[in-house]
Amino acid sequence: DAGVIQSPRHEVTEMGQEVTLRCKPISGHNSLFWYRQTMMRGLELLIYFNNNVPIDDSGMPEDRFSAKMPNASFSTLKIQPSEPRDSAVYFCASSWAGQGDGYTFGSGTRLTVV
Amino acid sequence: AQTVTQSQPEMSVQEAETVTLSCTYDTSENNYYLFWYKQPPSRQMILVIRQEAYKQQNATENRFSVNFQKAAKSFSLKISDSQLGDTAMYFCAFTFRTGANNLFFGTGTRLTVIP
Numbered sequence: 001d002a003g004v005i006q007s008p009r010h011e012v013t014e015m016g017q018e019v020t021l022r023c024k025p026i027s028g029h030n031s032l033f034w035y036r037q038t039m040m041r042g043l044e045l046l047i048y049f050n051n052n053v054p055i056d057d058s059g060m061p062e063d064r065f066s067a068k069m070p071n072a073s074f075s076t077l078k079i080q081p082s083e084p085r086d087s088a089v090y091f092c093a094s095s096w097a098g099q100g101d102g103y104t105f106g107s108g109t110r111l112t113v114v
Numbered sequence: 115a116q117t118v119t120q121s122q123p124e125m126s127v128q129e130a131e132t133v134t135l136s137c138t139y140d141t142s143e144n145n146y147y148l149f150w151y152k153q154p155p156s157r158q159m160i161l162v163i164r165q166e167a168y169k170q171q172n173a174t175e176n177r178f179s180v181n182f183q184k185a186a187k188s189f190s191l192k193i194s195d196s197q198l199g200d201t202a203m204y205f206c207a208f209t210f211r212t213g214a215n216n217l218f219f220g221t222g223t224r225l226t227v228i229p
Contacts, residue, residue, distance in 0.1 A: 031215055043205065043219045056216065089157060097215045100147040100166060102207075105159035 006092050006106035013113055018080040021109045024073055025094030033103060034067055034077050035091040043091075049075065050097055061086075082113045116141045118208050120220035127196045128228050134181075135191045135223045137206030144168075145211035148182065148189045153222075154202040162204070165189065167211070196227045 005024040013019050025032050033048040047057040049069045057067070064083070069075040079086055089110050093103035117140045127133035139148070150162040165173045165182050172180050177197075181190045193200055206220040 033216060042221045045216055048216050091159065093159070095215065100164065100209070100211060102147070102149045102151075102161045102164055102209075103159075103217060104161075107156075107158050110157075 004092055004094050004104050004106035006090075006109050008109060009107065011109055011111045013082055013111070015083055015113055016081045017113075018078065019082045019086075019111060019113075021077040021090050021092075021111070023075045023077070023092030023106060025075070025092070026104055027073065029094035029096050029104070030072070031095045031097045032069060032075050033091075033093045033095075034075070035093065037089045037091060037108070038087075046077070079111075082111075084113045087111055087113050116143075116208060116218045118206050118218050118220040120204075120206055120223050122223045123221070124224045124226070126226040126228055127193075129196055129198060131196055132192060132194045133196055133225065135193075135204050135206075135225065137189045137191070137220055139187050139189065139206070139208050139218075141187070141208065143210055147209050147211060148180075149207040149209075149217070150178070150180070150189075150191045151205045151207060151219075152200075152202045153205065154199075159205075163191070193225075198227050198229060201225060201227045 007022045034046040036044045046059045047067045052069045067077045089108045091108045093105045095103045119138045146167045148165045152160045163175045177194045179192045203222045205222045207217045
């Protein structure tokens, strides 16, 4: 298995533009998580899905953020419009719920909004 | 609410020596899992070791071992024979055994291995 695949690895965009981050979880995993990492706040859970259904989106900062999981093999995190304070590393992770095996993380997307 | 506390923002250790990273957590649950993740400069999050709360035996993975004290809600990571490649941020994390399985992370400890 290629692991959790995120794209792009780096994204630089101008304030006000729409940004879409993509994630392909490990085949067979039924839980998917989006995290944001910054120096100030550390690792923050934004949203997670079980069996493609959003379970908890309380960590999504505001309405500018949205996430979808149309099928078991793909998820997106969209920011519209983007702002400089959204600059961070965004991680996607997947797991098999209830097995306690921990997450497998993707390599992250470093987003810079200028 | 579940919290995970790592009280050592930074630590350093001489190559080949042993270092222990501290972690405490707070939960009212009895069944859960604990993890240590490593994040090297490449930023990839790597699972180092996991512990099941219902097992008293401390987990071990090669040079990495934990000291799990359930009553004290303590979960420290010991790295033996430290290597330069161990230089990284280390995060302690917690998840429930049943129900919601999102991970709660500590703020991390930055470990530097000195040659």
